[in-house]
Amino acid sequence: MSRARAILHSFSFRLALLYMLLLGASVVVLLWFIDWSTGGYMARQTDATIAAEIRGLAEQYRQSGLEGLSSTIAERISHDPDGAAVYLLADAKLQPLMGNLAAWPQVEPDRNGWVQFELHDPNAAGGAATQTARAQVFVLRGGLRLLVGRDIRELTATRALIRDALGWGLAITLGLALLGGWVMSAGVVRRLEAVNQVSREIIDGDLSRRVPTDGSGDDFDQLAENLNRMLARIETLMASVRQVSDNIAHDLRTPLSRLHTRLSELRDTGLPEPAATAVDAAIGDAEDLLGAFNGLLRIARVESGARRAAFADLDLATLLHDVAELYEPLASDKDQSLQVSAATGLSVNGDRDLLFQALANLIDNAIKYTPSGGRIALTAAREDGAVAIRVSDSGPGIPPELRGKVLQRFFRVDTSRSAPGHGLGLSLVQAVAQLHGAELRLEDEGPGLRVMLRLDAAAAGGNGSPPGKR
Numbered sequence: 001m002s003r004a005r006a007i008l009h010s011f012s013f014r015l016a017l018l019y020m021l022l023l024g025a026s027v028v029v030l031l032w033f034i035d036w037s038t039g040g041y042m043a044r045q046t047d048a049t050i051a052a053e054i055r056g057l058a059e060q061y062r063q064s065g066l067e068g069l070s071s072t073i074a075e076r077i078s079h080d081p082d083g084a085a086v087y088l089l090a091d092a093k094l095q096p097l098m099g100n101l102a103a104w105p106q107v108e109p110d111r112n113g114w115v116q117f118e119l120h121d122p123n124a125a126g127g128a129a130t131q132t133a134r135a136q137v138f139v140l141r142g143g144l145r146l147l148v149g150r151d152i153r154e155l156t157a158t159r160a161l162i163r164d165a166l167g168w169g170l171a172i173t174l175g176l177a178l179l180g181g182w183v184m185s186a187g188v189v190r191r192l193e194a195v196n197q198v199s200r201e202i203i204d205g206d207l208s209r210r211v212p213t214d215g216s217g218d219d220f221d222q223l224a225e226n227l228n229r230m231l232a233r234i235e236t237l238m239a240s241v242r243q244v245s246d247n248i249a250h251d252l253r254t255p256l257s258r259l260h261t262r263l264s265e266l267r268d269t270g271l272p273e274p275a276a277t278a279v280d281a282a283i284g285d286a287e288d289l290l291g292a293f294n295g296l297l298r299i300a301r302v303e304s305g306a307r308r309a310a311f312a313d314l315d316l317a318t319l320l321h322d323v324a325e326l327y328e329p330l331a332s333d334k335d336q337s338l339q340v341s342a343a344t345g346l347s348v349n350g351d352r353d354l355l356f357q358a359l360a361n362l363i364d365n366a367i368k369y370t371p372s373g374g375r376i377a378l379t380a381a382r383e384d385g386a387v388a389i390r391v392s393d394s395g396p397g398i399p400p401e402l403r404g405k406v407l408q409r410f411f412r413v414d415t416s417r418s419a420p421g422h423g424l425g426l427s428l429v430q431a432v433a434q435l436h437g438a439e440l441r442l443e444d445e446g447p448g449l450r451v452m453l454r455l456d457a458a459a460a461g462g463n464g465s466p467p468g469k470r
Contacts, residue, residue: 012188016181020174027173031166035159042155043134050136053085054148061140069146070098084151086119086133092143104145109137119151132156191220195227207235253290260286310351316380316387317342319352323359324378327367335372338363342380348387348455350436358432359391361425362451366393370448383454392450403442429453 053076061069073087077100088099096103105117115137118130135149194212201209210231211224260283267279324340331338348355359378366376374394381388398406407430429451433440439454 013181013185016177016184020177020181023177024170024174027170028166031162031169035162035166038162039155039159042158043152046134046150046152046155050134050148050150054136054138057146057148066140066144073098086135086147086149086151088147090145090147092145094145097144099147101147104147105135113137115147115149195224202231207231207238256286256290260290310353311349312352313347313349314352314355316346316348316389317344319356320359320378320380320389323356323363326360327363330364331367331376334367334370334374336367336370337375338367339375339377340379341377343382346380346382346387350455351432354432354435358429358453359389361429362391365425366391366395366449369393370395374448387455389453389455390450392445392448394445394448397444397447397449398442400444406442407440 057069057072060072064071070089073089076085077087086099086101088101088104089097090104091097094104101119105115107115107117109115113136114134116132116134119133131151131153133149134152135147138146138148140146198209198211210228213221213224215221263279263283263286267276267283271279320340320342324338328338363376363378370376370393376393377390379390379392407426430440432438433453436455439452441452441454443450443452
């Protein structure tokens with residue numbers, strides 16, 4: 001997963017998005033309130049101005065009649081050169097009698113007598129501009145109609161400005177919140193990736209790795225320090241357990257070797273047949289125990305990483321053919337076909353003896369559990385910049401639920417307990433894979449088992465240096 005995708009899928013980025021939405025909603029509510037309060041105030045002021053003009057005209061109409069009303073309207077129009085005030089006196093058929101409107105607006109008033117309509121502005125550039133006016137309509141004696149209003153272009157412009165500010169403010173807020181969330185998430189992802197990287201290296205067997213700290217003393221530093229203390233404790237316990245088992249295997253191997261030697265010498269003294277048979281059985285048991293202890297010590301040496309200094313570039317095709325040549329006679333005895341297929345030019349960087357031993361263990365298991373007349377294949381190919389080595393057979397295979405357990409030391413499937421061995425072969429293969437930074441996978445061959453050893457790009461292609469940890 002790329003760094004950008006990791007940030008987008010991180011919890012901190014989702015949290016930042018939630019904060020961005022809440023902040024955006026707050027900005028929308030705030031700007032809507034400003035629009036409502038400002039626009040409402042200006043609308044009320046306009047309505048109050050219209051009401052005041054109506055009261056003045058009504059007073060003139062009561063005192064001087066229609067002539068006084070017409071005179072007052074003419075005077076107010078003359079004192080309003082910008083045309084902010086709107087007046088129109090019309091007859092019962094809505095034909096204009098006087099005022100600054102050319103025609104009665106074709107809109108129906110609301111229940112309070114208010115109308116809102118478009119005005120043509122002759123002073124505008126091109127003569128085609130329109131403005132919005134708000135007015136109130138009254139019916140006078142004789143069916144006359146009086147319309148008094150105001151041009152509300154300032155109110156409309158103010159509300160348009162507020163709505164533009166709303167859009168830009170929301171866009172800027174969301175953009176800054178998104179940028180801030182990205183920056184914050186990038187920092188969190190970087191710290192978490194350091195923990196994940198150390199975790200992967202520990203899973204691959206390097207218990208000495210520790211989570212880095214930046215000295216800030218923040219929550220991540222405290223978490224890293226606690227994790228490091230836990231890892232140090234685990235490493236100590238694991239080292240103690242490994243040391244005990246290794247010491248036991250090492251200390252018992254010497255007396256077992258002496259016991260094997262003495263039994264062999266006793267067998268050569270010309271014992272009678274019953275005694276010789278018993279001594280042969282004891283020698284076989286001693287050899288089995290020595291094999292188990294040697295296997296444990298071999299795995300311990302591989303897991304310690306001491307063999308990493310022996311890494312060198314080696315030709316994979318040659319290695320595979322050498323392993324197949326060693327086991328070809330054993331496969332022929334069971335009437336099995338052992339096929340080798342390796343692409344030319346495959347070169348890996350690793351310990352030849354350990355890789356040889358790992359492949360030998362896999363071939364030995366395949367021959368051991370594949371019935372007579374079966375097939376065994378050893379292949380190697382380059383896949384997506386990595387080298388994949390596969391050992392497949394037509395035997396009974398391993399149930400999926402047991403494929404993880406067979407990599408444990410001394411674990412054996414019930415159906416194979418009668419076969420010779422100690423249950424250490426696949427454990428050694430796993431240790432070799434971890435040393436080489438490779439992936440070990442057990443798959444279904446249908447029928448049979450397919451074991452894949454996949455060396456990643458850092459361990460493939462040889463530059464003479466040990467493979468990097470994943």
